[in-house]
Amino acid sequence: MAKKTEVTVEEKLRALYDLQLIDSRIDEIRSVRGELPLEVEDLEDEVAGLNKRLEKMTSDLESIDFEIKEKKNKIEESNSSIKKYSEQQKNVRNNREFNALSKEVEFQELEIELAEKHIREYKAQIEQKNEVINQTKERLAERESHLTHKKNELDDILKETEKEEVALIKKSEEYEKNIEDRLVKAYKRIRENVKNGLAVVPIERGASGGSFFTIPPQVQMEIAGRKKIITDEHSGRILVDEQLANEQKEKMHELFDGISA
Template sequence: MAKVADFSVEEKLTSLVRLQKVDSKLDEIQILKGELPIEVKDLEDEIEGLHARQTRVEEEINGIQEFINQRKEAIKEAEALVKKYEKQSDNVKNNREFEAINKEIEMQTLEIKLCEKHIKDATEEIGDKARALEAAKKAVATKENNLAGKKGELEKIIAETEKEEKQYNKQAEEARGHVDERLLLSYDRIRKNYRNGLAVVAVERDSCGGCFHAIPPQKQSEIKLRKKVMVCENCGRILVDDDLNNAVEVK
C-alpha cells in the first residue's frame, strides 16, 4: 500500500471529499438514532440509582425491625423482673426493703413504657419506609418499561443500519489512510466546529458551500488546479471545486 506522502494533493483532496461524504452518511445514521443512546444510558443510570435506594430502604426497614424486636425482648425482661420483685415484696422484712423493691418495680414499669413508645415510633417509621419502598418499586417498574421501549427502538434502528454503518466506517478508514495526519487533525477540528459536520465543501455559484462567503476568481482558479489545500477565509472550511466534489460518489 502506498504511503500517504506518495499521494498527490489532488488524491488527498479526493480522499477528503470521500471522507466528508462518508462521515455525513454516518452523521445521518446518528441523527436517525437521535437521542435514544443517551436516553437509554440515562434510564439505565436512573434504574441503578432506584435499585440502590430500594436496597437502602429495605436495609433501613430491617434495622428498625431488629430494633423493635430488641425492645420487645427488653419488655419481656422488664415484665419478668416486675413479677420477680412483686413476689419478693410479699416477703420483705422492713420498710427499707419494701421501698427498694417498689423503686425497682417503678423503674422496670417505666422501662416497659419507654420500650412501648420506642416500638410505636419505630412502627410508624417502618410505615413511612414501606411507602417509600413501594414508591421506589413503582418507579423502577415504570423506568424499566420505558427502558425496554427505548432499547427496542434503538435495537431496531441498529439492526436496520448496522451493515450500512460498518460499510461506511470501513470506507472512512480507507479514506483516512490517504490523508496525512496534520490534514486529518484540521479536518476533524473543523467538523467539530460546525453542527452540520461539514469540513470539506465545494465552491458553488462563486461562494463557499459552507458559509456562502464569496470566493474571488483568482482563488477559484487555484482551487480548480488542485495543487494545494485551500480554505475559506471566512469559515475555515476546506474548499474543493464542484467537479471534484461531484466526481466522488459514496454508496
C-alpha cells in the same frame, strides 16, 4: 525502474471530498441515534440508584424489626421482674424492704413505658418507610418500562445501521491511507473545528458550502482549475468546484448503496 506516478492536485481534491462524503454519511448514521445512547445510560443509572435505595430501606426495616423484637423482649423481662418483686413484697420483714421492692417495680414499669414508646416510634417509622418504598417501587417500575422501551428503540436503530457504519468506518480508513498525512491531519483538524463536520465543501451559487460566504470570481476560477488546494478564508474549509463535487457524490452514492444493500 518504473517512475512513480505523482498524484495531481485534482486527484487529491477528489480523494479528500470522497473522504468527506464517507465521514458525513457516518455522521448522519450517528445523528439518527441522537441522544438515545445517553438516554439509555441515564435511565440505567437511575434504575440502579432506585434499586440501591430500595435495598437500603429494606435493610432499615429489618433493623427496625429487630429493635422492636428487642423492646418486646425487654417488656417481657420487666413484666417478669415486676411479678417476682410483687411476690417478694408478700414476704418482707419490714417497710424498708417493701419500699426497696416498690422502687424496683416502679423502675420496671418505667422501662415498660419507655419500651412501648420506642415501639410506637418504630412502627411510625415502618409506616413512613413503607410509603416511601411503595412510591420508589412505582417509580422503579415506570423507569424500568421506559428503559426497556428505549433499549429496544436503540437496538432497532443499531441493527439497521451498525453494519453500514462499520463498513463505512473501514472505508474511511482505507481512503485516508491513499491521502498524504499532511492533508489528512489538516482535514481532521478542520472537521473538529466546524460544528457540522464539513471540512471539504463545494462552491454553491458563488458561496462556500456550509458557511455561505461569497467567494470572489477570480478565486472561483482558481478552484475550478484544480491546480492548487484552496481554503475558505472565513471558515478554513477546503474548497472544491461544484462539478467535481457532483461527480464524486454520484460515485460515492453507488458505494453507499452497495454497502447498505
